[in-house]
Amino acid sequence: MTLSLASAARLLDQHGLLREIIQNDRWSLDPQDFTDIAFTAVTYDSRAVDATTLLFCKGRFKAEYLTAANEAGLACYVAETDFSERTDAVGLIVDDARKAMSLLSAEFYGRPQDSLTVVGITGTKGKTTTAYFTQAVLNAWSGGKAALFSSVDNCLDGKHYEESDLTTPESLDAFRMMRTAVDNGMRYLVMEVSSQAYKVHRVHGLTFDVGAFLNISPDHISPIEHPTFEDYFHCKRQIITNSRALVLGDGCAHADLIRQDAARAGIDVTETAPREQVMESHDLAIDGDFNYANAAAALAIAHVIGVPDGDPALHAMDTVRIAGRMEQFHDTHSDTVAIVDYAHNYASVNALLDFVDKRFGERHPHITLVTGSAGNKAYDRRDGIVNAAQSRIDQFVFTTEDSDTEPYLDICNQMQGYITDPNVASTIIVDRTEAVNWAVDRARERQDRLNVLLLIGKGDERWIKDHNRHVAYEGDDRLVARLFGTQE
Known part of the structure; x- marks a missing residue:
């Protein structure tokens, strides 16, 4: 694992990424114009630097992050922007910081x-x-x-x-x-x-x-x-x-x-x-x-x-079994089967319902889909999930998935608004634990036929992402196993 300022500059230059090397008021294309540094660490976290660290300034990196890094003795940074007003470190200025990070990281770790x-x-x-x-x-x-x-x-x-x-x-x-x-x-x-x-x-x-x-x-x-x-x-x-x-x-x-x-x-x-x-x-x-x-x-x-x-x-x-993928649970108190899966778009929900139809179709089950959708991205998934399911199930329960910064309720309301089939019921229960509890309780009230509960999108994940934080969550698999009395 050998990477230095000089070898990093040469590699970036070979790949057409290096624009210039800057330190304070010195600008050059020749790394020999600067004191060479043998890097002992690479990172994209400005809080984890010292005098032999190479820092990658990628994505939403803010110039103010460099203040503390400079105080910690930052040696060198790679960025698409000149930050010499914020730090005395050598700057490898590049056309694309992410491409540079991939190439230099591979080199640092010995390819x-x-x-x-x-x-x-x-x-x-x-x-x-x-x-x-x-x-x-x-x-x-x-x-x-x-x-x-x-x-x-x-x-x-x-x-x-x-x-x-x-x-x-x-x-x-x-x-x-x-x-x-x-x-x-x-x-x-x-x-x-x-x-x-x-x-x-x-x-x-x-x-x-x-x-x-x-x-x-x-x-x-x-x-x-x-x-x-x-x-x-x-x-x-x-x-x-x-x-x-x-x-x-x-x-x-x-x-x-x-x-x-x-x-x-x-x-x-x-x-x-x-x-x-x-x-x-x-x-x-x-x-x-x-x-x-x-x-x-x-x-x-x-x-x-x-x-x-x-x-x-x-x-x-x-x-092979994969936690949270097509996991089946059988209720000890009613004729109810729950399937926990990561299905999250039109194609995967359609495939899941094809399986339900093939496995349970002859029993004409009552099918409840507990679902949400990710916030701030993949907006096409929301109507995709609804359109894949609405003519093939009996009940939607819209709930929290990973909202990021979008309000949970807004996502649920939007998904409910995509329903066009008057024969499918729907409800919104924002708290995911409460939503699964509700679906299990309603299933137990129906004793006339098989109930199939489909809990999708989260699998065995033990968290729900909210404003870039992972908030603890029991997990669909553990939750339904506990409610069904099958938890080991």
């Missing part, structure tokens, strides 16, 4: 990606499940040497899983975790790659040994994410030209354009098998026929990497 076979998985739905399936197979094949970055958990040693904050970590965090994985003896890394990862350059400069493009449908359309579906799709397509081989999901929309991307990049495309073919040879522990499409993608990825057909490791995914 750990070069010691790993890295799999990147993107798609509107199924990324997490496919990532878990793929890691299970590679773990079994390699003797426990496969790491995982996912929207649910990160695993850096092939066996211990810790809750994650982002689908794709910030680049600095990603390369730091890769270094830990390599030091732990990992040979493979499977990671989810979100559209935002390319939008804000979290994976800039990273080439995947295998990229997987599962599917595409409108999502994440908002002023702070993607202004249009075209922009969303374009960002996701960047994985193609940043991969050495591509796995393409069966039935993926706009597949011809994806194949054209691959042809232009000169990379091979492996098409996944139809889910029905996988269903003949695998019995998955995770419910839902749509998960067989995810399994097909995992098998294709494993094949590209070199796992032989018929190898026992391919069946490692059969027993």
Whole structure:
């Protein structure tokens, strides 16, 4: 892990990012005009600096953050703005601070990606499940040497899983975790790659040994994410030209354009098998026929990497369970089934209801959907959830999800306003715990038929995001297990 002011400046210059180097009134392109510094730490937190720290000023960074950093002896910063009026530190002024952070973080941590076979998985739905399936197979094949970055958990040693904050970590965090994985003896890394990862350059400069493009449908359309579906799709397509081989999901929309991307990049495309073919040879522990499409993608990825057909490791995914994904609970006091899942948009809610229809349709269940939607982003999800469900369920319960700075009640009211089917009932209960309690109580009052409660969007998350803070929450899974009397 060797990175200095001089080597950082040279790397940025090689990639066409360096504008100039500034310290007080000295401006230059030559790092030899400045005292060289060997960095012992890199960070984007201005509160965690000392005389050998390289600070990345990215995103909503404010100049006043540098006052305390300068007092702490900040050595050097990377920014798109000259902050010499605020600090005596050397400034590496660049065209794009996020791109610079990705390149320099990789270098600081010794380019750990070069010691790993890295799999990147993107798609509107199924990324997490496919990532878990793929890691299970590679773990079994390699003797426990496969790491995982996912929207649910990160695993850096092939066996211990810790809750994650982002689908794709910030680049600095990603390369730091890769270094830990390599030091732990990992040979493979499977990671989810979100559209935002390319939008804000979290994976800039990273080439995947295998990229997987599962599917595409409108999502994440908002002023702070993607202004249009075209922009969303374009960002996701960047994985193609940043991969050495591509796995393409069966039935993926706009597949011809994806194949054209691959042809232009000169990379091979492996098409996944139809889910029905996988269903003949695998019995998955995770419910839902749509998960067989995810399994097909995992098998294709494993094949590209070199796992032989018929190898026992391919069946490692059969027993995979993911907390908060298609988890079923049965009430001990009534004929009620609850399913906890992360479904959060039109496609995933539609797939969930397809499963309910196939599994329980003959019993004509009363279906209640407990749902909210994220605040300040992905506004298209709100009417998407309602439109996917309203003609297929009996009752909506709109409640809190992760509001960010939007009032919970405003989101619930907006979603309720999208209902056009007069035959579906709806209520708003802002407190999520109260909403689940209400849904369970109403189900127990109905003894004439099966009740199916669908609790979506939060899975096993133990928090609700409010004004950039994680407020403690019991979790849909634990809450319903407690109410049903099935909690261990």
